[in-house]
Every structure is written in C-alpha cells, then in structure tokens.
Amino acid sequence: MSARTRTGTERLLRALRRTLLAIFGAQLVLAIGMSLVDSYRRRGKKAKAFPITPPRTVEIGEGTITTYTYGRDLYEDMLAAIEGAQRQVLLETYIWKGDEIGERFKRALAAAADRGVEVYCVYDGFANIVVSPRFKRFPATMKVLRYPAYPAGWRFFDLRRYGRNHRKILVVDDEVGFVGGYNIGTPYATEWRDTHVRITGPGVWDLKRAFADFWNLHRRRRLRESERPLLMETPSTWEPRIRLHRNVPRLWMFPIRSMYLEAILRASRNVWITQAYFIPDQDFVDALKEAARRGVDVRILVPLKSNHIVADWLSRGYYSQLLDAGVRILRYRDAMVHAKTSTVDGAWATVGTANIDRLSLTGNYEVNVEVIDEALAKALEEIYRVDESNCLELTSAEWEARDLHRKFTEFVLAPLRPLL
Incomplete structure (x- = not known):
C-alpha cells in the first residue's frame, strides 16, 4: 500500500470516528437536555389522586x-x-x-x-x-x-x-x-x-x-x-407454586428475562404486563408480537409520562411494531406507575423489582417472585382492570399521526436503547 493510500485511509478513519463521536455526543446532549427541561416543568406540580386497590x-x-x-x-x-x-x-x-x-x-x-x-x-x-x-x-x-x-x-x-x-x-x-x-x-x-x-x-x-x-x-x-x-x-x-428468581451480575446469572419469555411463549389466552420503563430487546418484542398474532390478548400498561422522560422516548420506538401486531398499549394517567408485574392465562403471575429493559434484565441485581396460582393471578388481574380504568389507550391511528419532530427525536435516541 502506498503512502498516499495509507494517508487517505487514515483520514477516512479519522473522519468516521469524529462523525460517530459527534452523533453519540448529540444523542447524549439531547437526552440530558430533555431530562433537565422535564425536571424543570415538574417543579411545583401537585400529585393527583388515582384509583387504588385495597390489600x-x-x-x-x-x-x-x-x-x-x-x-x-x-x-x-x-x-x-x-x-x-x-x-x-x-x-x-x-x-x-x-x-x-x-x-x-x-x-x-x-x-x-x-x-x-x-x-x-x-x-x-x-x-x-x-x-x-x-x-x-x-x-x-x-x-x-x-x-x-x-x-x-x-x-x-x-x-x-x-x-x-x-x-x-x-x-x-x-x-x-x-x-x-x-x-x-x-x-x-x-x-x-x-x-x-x-x-x-x-x-x-x-x-x-x-x-x-x-x-x-x-x-x-x-x-x-x-x-x-x-x-x-x-x-x-x-x-x-412459588419461585424466587434473582439476577446476580457478579455470577453472570439473569433468570428473570428467561422467566418472562417462557411464560409469554406458553401463553394461550392473555398476557397483561405493567411496567414503569418498557425498553425490551427485539427478541422480547418478537415474543409479544407472536403471542398477539396467535390470538393472545397482549396488553402493556406503562406511564403516560414517567419520571424518566428519556426512557419514555426510547420505549416508544417499539410501539409501531407492537400496535401492528395487535398488542394493546395502555398509558397510565395522573401518577407515576412504577409496578413491575405480569399475569398470563389466569394462572401465572410475577411481581418484583425488575423492569423490562437491559439494565434490569441483563445488568442489575434484581429479584422477582414467580407464582403459579389462579387465586393470585385473579387478584392481579383485578388490580390490572382498576389500573386500566385510569388509562388512555394508544391507537394505531393516533400513533401514526404523531408530529414529525417526535418521529425525529425517536430516531435520534434509538441507538441509546441497548444502554438502558
């Protein structure tokens, strides 16, 4: 290779590195800016009442x-x-x-x-x-x-x-x-x-x-x-009927993701999920889409606006796929819903600390209890229905009609999903 060719290659690599750093830097600046603006807007706002279910x-x-x-x-x-x-x-x-x-x-x-x-x-x-x-x-x-x-x-x-x-x-x-x-x-x-x-x-x-x-x-x-x-x-x-699943990164143990996927893949009637921060990987999304396409009633309940605005925007990147497959997306109003629960087919349920995102499923120390019992599943389904009464359902037509600047923001932030 001639010296001239090497110099051209080095310049190209430098330009490529600078471009990638500029893109990543823009993403971080946008994410930080959005968080600061959202934090300022929340100042002084009083919490609103929301429906609750007694113990x-x-x-x-x-x-x-x-x-x-x-x-x-x-x-x-x-x-x-x-x-x-x-x-x-x-x-x-x-x-x-x-x-x-x-x-x-x-x-x-x-x-x-x-x-x-x-x-x-x-x-x-x-x-x-x-x-x-x-x-x-x-x-x-x-x-x-x-x-x-x-x-x-x-x-x-x-x-x-x-x-x-x-x-x-x-x-x-x-x-x-x-x-x-x-x-x-x-x-x-x-x-x-x-x-x-x-x-x-x-x-x-x-x-x-x-x-x-x-x-x-x-x-x-x-x-x-x-x-x-x-x-x-x-x-x-x-x-x-009760199993405790623990994610232990120090030992490279992450069973909670497998627990969820196994339950979703076995579902024949319904999969009802409540999540504070819903940023799944593509395999997880595909499991939900496949369940919906075979006639399972798949619902995902998330905050209308969570306490982490960047997580909200990253979550929305999957909405088009899910809605097209028939998954229902319910957005909880007036309060931050922070629950991490799911029920399947009126017989299986989980409650715990793990969000459906990379940090929880393959990064943090987490613990979820898995219960195979119809009585508990029924209790959690009743809680879900109460929560659903306080939700706005997102329709495909509403989602497709969103503003251009929203689509642009989702596109720019998309590469950050694997980090969260």
Missing part, C-alpha cells in the same frame, strides 16, 4: 401472599413487622430517602436493634447519592452495607461488577417477607402507583436466602462483627 390476601400452600398497590398501606404493615420483630430484620432497598417515611423506617430499625434484634440493612450508594450524609449515619447496633456507587474498584474491565443493587426486600423473623417495586420515601406513600407483595410461609426463606447471598457476596472483608457472614438457619422446604 388482598390469598392462601398458597402453607403460606399467604398479600398484594399492595398503595404505598401508605404497605409501609404501615412493613413498619408493624419491624416493630414486632423479636430475632432478626433484613432490609434491602434501592432508594432510601431521608424524609419523613425514611426517618420512620430508620427509627424503627434502630429501636429494634436496641432491644436486641439483629438488624441488617443494604442500600444502593448511587441511588442515594443526593441523600444527606447525616441521614446515612446509622447506630453501631445496626449492621449496614452501603453498596458502592462505583462497585468495580480497580477491576474496571470486569463487566460483572457494574450492576446496581435495584432490589427491595424486607424479611422479619423468618415469618414474613416483603418484595416488589416500592422504594422507601414519602412520595411513594401516596403519589406513586406501585405493586408489592407480603409473603408468609416457605416463600419467606427464599427471600432470606436472597438477602444473605447478597450480603455475603458484597460485605467488606474486615474482622468487625458487623462484617461477618450472615449465616442461614432456614429449612430447605420448597413451595412448588
């Missing part, structure tokens, strides 16, 4: 599962469980705000520790980076693990160490456990529509194992009492 309990084997769709109901029962604890409390959360609700949980946990209860807490450092450092000072009687904002350390090349801890778990005395989408904070008590479940019976032990495994995998390796391994003292009894 409902169903019996499953030797235990029960109670559904919650209103934060205040959930928090009261969680706090009551902590206040009644006699031996051990395990709390894990993604966001733990330093507001009124956050302080109530902190006081209840500290009081439990003071009366001799073992109290273990885990929270995500990045998610709480704006929370006051003073709030994050806990009594020495509590064993607290702050999952670091940057967990990779010097192993920046190891992709297994970048997942955020997005789980929300509470286990008290091996007798009761809570899991679902609710973080801890005052806005979630009345302003957000989310879903959580309370579990009693053998299913509680799986939640405890999930907490203990995370604690032991990430505890700081020192000799202090608070940093010793959390020992398991639970029987290995199985409740075949």
Whole structure:
C-alpha cells in the first residue's frame, strides 16, 4: 500500500470516528437536555389522586401472599413487622430517602436493634447519592452495607461488577417477607402507583436466602462483627407454586428475562404486563408480537409520562411494531406507575423489582417472585382492570399521526436503547 493510500485511509478513519463521536455526543446532549427541561416543568406540580386497590390476601400452600398497590398501606404493615420483630430484620432497598417515611423506617430499625434484634440493612450508594450524609449515619447496633456507587474498584474491565443493587426486600423473623417495586420515601406513600407483595410461609426463606447471598457476596472483608457472614438457619422446604428468581451480575446469572419469555411463549389466552420503563430487546418484542398474532390478548400498561422522560422516548420506538401486531398499549394517567408485574392465562403471575429493559434484565441485581396460582393471578388481574380504568389507550391511528419532530427525536435516541 502506498503512502498516499495509507494517508487517505487514515483520514477516512479519522473522519468516521469524529462523525460517530459527534452523533453519540448529540444523542447524549439531547437526552440530558430533555431530562433537565422535564425536571424543570415538574417543579411545583401537585400529585393527583388515582384509583387504588385495597390489600388482598390469598392462601398458597402453607403460606399467604398479600398484594399492595398503595404505598401508605404497605409501609404501615412493613413498619408493624419491624416493630414486632423479636430475632432478626433484613432490609434491602434501592432508594432510601431521608424524609419523613425514611426517618420512620430508620427509627424503627434502630429501636429494634436496641432491644436486641439483629438488624441488617443494604442500600444502593448511587441511588442515594443526593441523600444527606447525616441521614446515612446509622447506630453501631445496626449492621449496614452501603453498596458502592462505583462497585468495580480497580477491576474496571470486569463487566460483572457494574450492576446496581435495584432490589427491595424486607424479611422479619423468618415469618414474613416483603418484595416488589416500592422504594422507601414519602412520595411513594401516596403519589406513586406501585405493586408489592407480603409473603408468609416457605416463600419467606427464599427471600432470606436472597438477602444473605447478597450480603455475603458484597460485605467488606474486615474482622468487625458487623462484617461477618450472615449465616442461614432456614429449612430447605420448597413451595412448588412459588419461585424466587434473582439476577446476580457478579455470577453472570439473569433468570428473570428467561422467566418472562417462557411464560409469554406458553401463553394461550392473555398476557397483561405493567411496567414503569418498557425498553425490551427485539427478541422480547418478537415474543409479544407472536403471542398477539396467535390470538393472545397482549396488553402493556406503562406511564403516560414517567419520571424518566428519556426512557419514555426510547420505549416508544417499539410501539409501531407492537400496535401492528395487535398488542394493546395502555398509558397510565395522573401518577407515576412504577409496578413491575405480569399475569398470563389466569394462572401465572410475577411481581418484583425488575423492569423490562437491559439494565434490569441483563445488568442489575434484581429479584422477582414467580407464582403459579389462579387465586393470585385473579387478584392481579383485578388490580390490572382498576389500573386500566385510569388509562388512555394508544391507537394505531393516533400513533401514526404523531408530529414529525417526535418521529425525529425517536430516531435520534434509538441507538441509546441497548444502554438502558
């Protein structure tokens, strides 16, 4: 190759690199700008009321599962469980705000520790980076693990160490456990529509194992009492209708995506999904389209406007495919719907912390409970119908008639989907 040819090739490569960087930079600037504008517009806006479904309990084997769709109901029962604890409390959360609700949980946990209860807490450092450092000072009687904002350390090349801890778990005395989408904070008590479940019976032990495994995998390796391994003292009894699925990026385990896909591929009657941030991969979209085309009633309920505007725009990139296949898209009004639930054929259901996006399904620490039980599926379907009464359905005609600038924005942001 001549020197002239090499010089031409190098110039072409440089131009190509600069073009790609410019495109990526424009995408980031657009995403950041949209987020800032949306945040400014939300300032001072008061939350509106939305329909709620009271807690409902169903019996499953030797235990029960109670559904919650209103934060205040959930928090009261969680706090009551902590206040009644006699031996051990395990709390894990993604966001733990330093507001009124956050302080109530902190006081209840500290009081439990003071009366001799073992109290273990885990929270995500990045998610709480704006929370006051003073709030994050806990009594020495509590064993607290702050999952670091940057967990990779010097192993920046190891992709297994970048997942955020997005789980929300509470286990008290091996007798009761809570899991679902609710973080801890005052806005979630009345302003957000989310879903959580309370579990009693053998299913509680799986939640405890999930907490203990995370604690032991990430505890700081020192000799202090608070940093010793959390020992398991639970029987290995199985409740075949309840299974706990955990995404563990450190171990390269991501079963939740497989759980969803298997249920969708087996569906013969209906697939009803509620998601806060719906940014699936193409294989997931294809599974939903195929289900709709074989006559399954496929519905996806998402926020009309979520708290992450960029996620909304990225989600819309799949609407044309889904609508063309016969999938119904329902947009929840007046409140942020943060639930991560699904029911299939009136017999299968899941409630958990994982969104249907790349971060949750192949990136973060997540936990979903899978239940094969008609009574629970029926309860969640009734919740879905109540939520549906507060939705605007998106039609194909409405979607195709959207403005040109909206189509352009979707096109520009599309390459960011694999990142979220």
